[in-house]
Amino acid sequence: MSAFTYKEATITSFHDALKANAITGGQLMAWYLDRIEAYNNQGPRIQAIVTVNPRAMEEAKELDAYFDETGELKGPLHGVPVLVKDQAETAGIVTTFGSKAFEAYVPDQDATIIKQLREAGAIILAKTSMCDFAAGWFSFSSMTDHTKNPYDLERESGGSSAGTSAGIAANFGLIGIGEDTGGSIRLPSSFNNLFGLRPTTGLISRNGFSPLVHFQDTPGPITRSVKDAAKLMDVLVGFDEKDTFTAATAYTLDAGGYEAALEGAHMQQYRIGVLSNAFGPDSDPDCVPVNDQVRATVAWLKESGVEVVEDLSIPDIGQWIADTSLYITQSKKDINQFLSKRPKVPVKSFKEIYDGQLFHPMNDLFHDINGGPDDPENDESYYQKRVRQEEFRRMIVHIMLEHNVDFLLYPTVRVLPPKREELYAQKWTCLTFPTNTVIASQSGLPSMSVPAGFAAHLPVGFELVGKPFAEAQLLRFAHAYEQQASPRREPSL
Numbered sequence: 001m002s003a004f005t006y007k008e009a010t011i012t013s014f015h016d017a018l019k020a021n022a023i024t025g026g027q028l029m030a031w032y033l034d035r036i037e038a039y040n041n042q043g044p045r046i047q048a049i050v051t052v053n054p055r056a057m058e059e060a061k062e063l064d065a066y067f068d069e070t071g072e073l074k075g076p077l078h079g080v081p082v083l084v085k086d087q088a089e090t091a092g093i094v095t096t097f098g099s100k101a102f103e104a105y106v107p108d109q110d111a112t113i114i115k116q117l118r119e120a121g122a123i124i125l126a127k128t129s130m131c132d133f134a135a136g137w138f139s140f141s142s143m144t145d146h147t148k149n150p151y152d153l154e155r156e157s158g159g160s161s162a163g164t165s166a167g168i169a170a171n172f173g174l175i176g177i178g179e180d181t182g183g184s185i186r187l188p189s190s191f192n193n194l195f196g197l198r199p200t201t202g203l204i205s206r207n208g209f210s211p212l213v214h215f216q217d218t219p220g221p222i223t224r225s226v227k228d229a230a231k232l233m234d235v236l237v238g239f240d241e242k243d244t245f246t247a248a249t250a251y252t253l254d255a256g257g258y259e260a261a262l263e264g265a266h267m268q269q270y271r272i273g274v275l276s277n278a279f280g281p282d283s284d285p286d287c288v289p290v291n292d293q294v295r296a297t298v299a300w301l302k303e304s305g306v307e308v309v310e311d312l313s314i315p316d317i318g319q320w321i322a323d324t325s326l327y328i329t330q331s332k333k334d335i336n337q338f339l340s341k342r343p344k345v346p347v348k349s350f351k352e353i354y355d356g357q358l359f360h361p362m363n364d365l366f367h368d369i370n371g372g373p374d375d376p377e378n379d380e381s382y383y384q385k386r387v388r389q390e391e392f393r394r395m396i397v398h399i400m401l402e403h404n405v406d407f408l409l410y411p412t413v414r415v416l417p418p419k420r421e422e423l424y425a426q427k428w429t430c431l432t433f434p435t436n437t438v439i440a441s442q443s444g445l446p447s448m449s450v451p452a453g454f455a456a457h458l459p460v461g462f463e464l465v466g467k468p469f470a471e472a473q474l475l476r477f478a479h480a481y482e483q484q485a486s487p488r489r490e491p492s493l
Contacts, residue, residue, distance in 0.1 A: 006031045007171050008490055010225050011080055014174065015073065025067075025079030025123075028174075029060035032081050032125060036172050039493050044153055046170055046493075047144045048163035050086045051094045051127045059123045075121030077235060082117055083173035085164050086127040086143075087134055088219070089208040090114055097210045098130040098160070100142035101347050101358035108344070111208025112240045113177065113219055120235045125173050128163025132359040133335060134179060134212050135327075135369060136160055137187055137433045138423060140362040146420060149191060150491035151457055155417040158188030164222050165192040169491060175232060176222040181212040182327065183412075183437020185220045186449035190412035190461025193488060195478060196222045196449045197229050198440060199471050202248025203255075205240035211334040213326055215245070216441050224488055226262070226479040233258040233471065254472040265476035267484065268305045270406040272464075273399070274298055277313040278410035278436045286415045287434070289455035294411045294462050297452040297485075304484060309403050314396065317439075323388045324442035325431075327365065328372040329379050336374075362423065365430040393443040397467055406473060410436050412449040412461035440465045448474045451487035 004017035006028070017023040033056070040049045053059075063079045073079075089095045089107035091114075096102040114124065129144040139147035139162030147162040149155040150170040157166040161178030165188035168176040178185040180198040189196025201218045211217050221232040237255045240246045249255055279294070280287025302308050314320060335350045347353055354370045376382045400408065414434035418427065428434070440447035440463070447465040454460060466474050482488075 008224060008488070009174055011077065011174065011228050011231050014080065015078065018067065018079065025060040025064045026057065028079070029057050029081055029123070029125070032173055033057065036126065039170055040167075040172060044148065044493055046150060046166055047147045048129055048157070048167040048170065048172060049126045050096055050129050050143055050163065053093050053124050053126060055092075056081070056123055056125050063121065063123070073121060075119060076231060077117065078121035080122045080175060081125035081173050082122045083126055083128050083164050083167045083176040084114070084124055085130055085161050085178050087130055087179050087209050088114055088177065090124055090127065093124065093127060095127065096143050098132045098134065098141045098143055099353060099358055101353055101356070102345065103143060105345060107208075109208065112205035112242060113236050114208065116235055116238075126167070128161075128167050128176070130162060131159045132353075132363050132366065133210055134160040134181060134184055135331065135365045136363050136430045137183070137435060138162075138362070140360040142358060142360045145360070149417050150493060151193070151459055152417065155419050155458070156191065156423065158191035158417060160184040161188050161222060165189055165194055165196070168192070168194055168222055168224060170493060171490065175228050177219055178222045179209060179217065179219045180441065181216045182441045183435050185222055186412050186437045186447065186461070186463060187435050189222055189449040191417040191459060193451045193459035194222055194224060195226050195229050195451070195482075196220070197233070197471065197474065198447045199233070199237070200248055200446050200469055201444065202243070202245035203252065203471070204236045205238075205243040205246050207240055207242040211338050213330045214334050216444075226475055226482050227259065230258040230262055230475050230479070233475070252469040252471070254469070258472055258475055261472040261476055262479045265480040267301065267477060267480040270473070270477050271307040271309060271404060272301065273309045273312045273403050273405035273408045275313065275408045275410040276311045277317055278439065280411070280414035280434060289416055290411045290414055290460050293453050293455050293460040297462055298409065300485070309405055312399060312403060312405075312408065314399065314439075320388075320392050321438055321442060324385060324392050325438070326376070326382075326385050328368045329376045329382055329385070331369045332372050332374060333376055368431065389442055389444060393445060396439070396443050396445060396465070400467060406470075407464040407466050407477065409462055409464055412436060412463040416455060416458045416460070436463060446471050446474060448478055450478050450481060453487060454489070
């Protein structure tokens with residue numbers, strides 16, 4: 001066995017080293033805690049971590065003792081330090097939802113996936129930064145101000161799963177949990193050279209997560225390797241009586257078999273359709289570096305023997321996206337319902353947060369949500385938009401079947417990670433930022449952001465969107481791609 005390296009560790013490399021008595025869980029935990037202190041709290045001050053679990057080291061030592069006594073791992077994630085977006089409630093650990101209003105809120109109950117992680121032997125190492133109530137594409141948070149991109153400290157890490165992505169990229173933890181409503185797993189994964197999977201809503205329970213648009217919300221993995229993402233899916237996908245949307249698990253045969261599905265995967269068994277009108281205009285200098293890198297990746301795929309169908313398009317794609325956008329309409333009610341069920345929370349409604357200005361002033365979507373209806377059904381376009389989401393999904397799947405392709409491919413985001421000065425100058429708002437992640441979110445299809453390489457020193461990602469419940473196929477393709485392309489490159493902090 002090769003010597004264990006802390007940087008870029010995987011679940012497999014850690015467990016192999018543990019079994020060979022080359023490392024203990026306590027040693028790994030100490031390394032991550034030291035690294036968080038050196039690079040998150042001091043030095044470059046990445047600001048990815050909101051709260052470190054005060055029992056993290058104690059839990060690591062307890063698991064070490066268990067392993068010493070039994071010679072067995074306690075579960076598939078035994079001793080694995082996990083970074084969790086601060087959108088998930090954690091019993092005994094402060095949970096802020098990115099908002100200063102909740103800086104002292106300690107839930108009594110774990111979110112369902114926190115229970116699943118603990119049962120699998122994982123350790124919640126830390127809660128990670130996010131924009132207030134996940135309402136945005138950037139990291140601006142009244143709790144942590146902003147989260148820096150480890151590849152360029154002047155630029156955005158992307159949101160809303162900012163801290164998980166920056167933290168996993170910077171090696172502050174082994175694996176990460178994000179949450180995705182319109183793209184909040186995939187966008188920051190693209191900006192941080194990571195693999196980010198948006199599963200179909202309902203495959204993973206949202207119980208204990210603050211919502212934004214409940215029929216689009218889903219937790220999911222953010223990892224440095226595809227196999228780690230598959231291992232997480234095997235732990236997290238499953239029915240939960242506390243979340244009716246997990247009835248979706250009845251529609252997949254892949255639950256519990258995501259890692260096994262990676263065996264024997266090769267890229268050449270898939271046909272890829274390139275969605276040309278999801279690329280930014282070549283006349284826009286902000287889009288050119290991303291276009292060039294993603295096109296270079298497509299050319300490499302073709303050279304590697306992957307069948308590629310070019311120049312596919314979604315007619316009137318901009319109108320489809322506008323017609324299926326429900327963030328302004330739905331979010332206020334969903335947040336209100338979530339808060340009203342929690343007797344210990346310091347504020348009980350979105351209006352209290354908004355009127356008290358308990359959110360970062362750069363979170364412009366808060367103003368739009370505040371202007372939205374208290375009840376979505378009072379908006380005359382509400383049901384039309386819900387129906388249009390169904391039509392959008394059907395139309396995208398029709399394109400895939402018509403051209404006999406397994407996935408559609410396009411840039412995850414049309415532009416490079418923006419500089420914070422550009423955001424403060426309001427070059428883009430939340431609703432005008434050119435992210436393609438909303439295509440899958442608003443059509444209810446599974447998708448994955450995959451590292452495409454770098455434009456200069458900045459990461460670029462491409463997105464794959466699959467047919468309904470194609471999570472295992474997305475992971476298979478991404479795993480085979482990863483083995484051949486080796487796209488992951490750690491930042492030099």
